[in-house]
Amino acid sequence: MGDENEQRSNYSKNAIRQVPPSAYYIPNFISEDEEKEIIKKVNAAPLPKWTQLSHRRLQNWGGIPHPKGMIAEKIPDWLQKYVDKISNLGVFDVNTLPNHVLINEYLPNQGIMAHSDGPLFHPTVTTISCGSHTVLEFYKRINTDNVEKEAELEFSFFLEPRSLLILQNELYSNYLHSIAERKSDIITKCSIKNIDLCSNDYKEGQAIERETRLSLTIRHVPKTSKLKLKFGR
Template sequence: MEKFKVEQAPPSIYYIPNFITKDEEQYLLHHVNSAPKPKWTQLSNRRLQNWGGLPHPKGMVAEEIPQWLKVYMEKVAALGFFGDKLPNHVLVNEYLAGQGIMPHEDGPLYYPVVSTISLGSHTLLEFYRPLDSSDQSCDDQQQQTSFEDRFLTSILLEPRSLVFVCEDMYKTYLHGISERTVDKISNSIANIEMCEMAQSVEALTRTTRVSLTIRHVPKVLKAKFLFGKK
């Protein structure tokens, strides 16, 4: 796996282009788009699906994960980044062109490794130095300026790629996706040499992207305990 390590970023990001084929991409998109309406949660800047349960500080009540996702969870787990753990949760996010997510950290609910398969479109995953208490108390405009000042690096996520975010890049830094429709190609992209679509172009235009974020939730409850049964 060392050949997939992004050397131009702090420890540790691993980027695997063409992790799945175009046929597999269409297969996964078909199943995501075929999910029943109640499975979708609509947020202000994207919509999402939870598979495996809803992570919670008191524990996640495990739910059955469909086979079409299990296949790829096992494929990701086989690379060894989760140690002796197995992924047990998938968050599916749909981003329309121009949509994104504010810089954030995933926190202690998850084993400190996050893996993401991108479908349909590229995006730029951007990393920022952590905010202090004074930054967090600022208004939205001041906070946005603070994020710009704390920009660290970005990773280009191509369609069909897989990325692992581990160690300090998971535990210390915030990550987010800016709300824009066009991404400029520059040397601030740490994995630019690993991305075929970034060669000989100055910008990339986003379309609809679906991400499969595959993680391990350590604290899992059985349903019977949730209802006070023994």
Template sequence: MKMDEKDLTSLLSTSVVKEVPRLVNYIPDFITEEEEQDIIKKVNSAPLPKWTQLSKRRLQNWGGIPHEKGMIAEDVPKWLNSQIDKIASLDVFEKDKRPNHVLINEYLSGQGIMAHTDGPLFHPIVTTISCGSHTLLEFYKRHETENNITPKREFSLLLEPRSLLILQEDLYHNYLHAIDERTTDVISRNEIKNINMCSRTYEEAKVLQRSTRLSLTVRHVPKTTKIKLKLGR
């Protein structure tokens, strides 16, 4: 059954990952293979100035660039608005908190991101669509990292291509998430808490090879402005 034939709202109650602190939802095959390929094509055909090159990955901002003084709101293209519509139909966001920003990160095999939280610039719900490749998302207690204690990894989630991840509540505020820099991931059914919710069965100790992954992080930025801000100071 295609996703658009389902009652999307009911997915929230059936997609809760119960073995972790509140709250995370994992929905495999949230988008179709055709949608995935269209997204990859659109991202890769974006003009070069749209990309921001970081030291270990590159990214695109759509809807504006979040800033503590306010995000200068920009129109989100139709191909991304269709995914925002689908996420909004889940009713995880309040009516006046419709997502207005999409951050697209490109991760080549071997690339990752350090432990972080999404922070106060966003409404405390983060939704992420994965395209192209899987990854393992690692979670750490926030207070341990802030106190310079070597953080202990609490658990992992396997993010498959075409899946949707939703983080909120305790997991948004009190945990950090990261992607380790490696080219392969090894299945551990004890550590990967959503393994039984995935779209396929993974054997214990199976090695998964990473390829290029695009993550679409869809969020609501509460503070926006249409006035051009002087952001240099």
């Protein structure tokens, strides 16, 4: 319990400076054993649990978010453990506790196009990385006369395996994020704004090969209902 209280009040020291509010980066949020357990469980899921997209595949746990609402499903205990660990940080308030986990799998050279997470979710997004680092890139949303223009890359975060990233407020609402399709990433300290919070000491210009990465995006879906099954009459 003491540990939990300590974690709750401590994440503010992990704020990423020099970027709009708010982003927090916690290295080694989970242990190597926990990381191995997550990878094992995700890979043990039956094939139909995966949704195959053209450039990556994913699993939804807790339900499938939909503009009309999400039919809530129980999150299995092995995964709920990490949802609780994040809830215990106090980043979500009691009415918006996380109830959904999206697991993305990226092979080296796979990524995700620039997007924002939008109104399906409460505007706090938390992501645990497993198996590999990646670089998450941010673009300011430019919206003139309702026309979305191509935005320029503003800054990026280096996400180490076992780390937790928390995004909220302006970074959630006014910025797009993406992961470039690359086999390796080059450390550029002027654009990677969380480099001082990382657990390793990276060198300027260092190239780091990507491996298979699983990201667990843990959030709150506001509109949910429970499916009532009727048996017989």
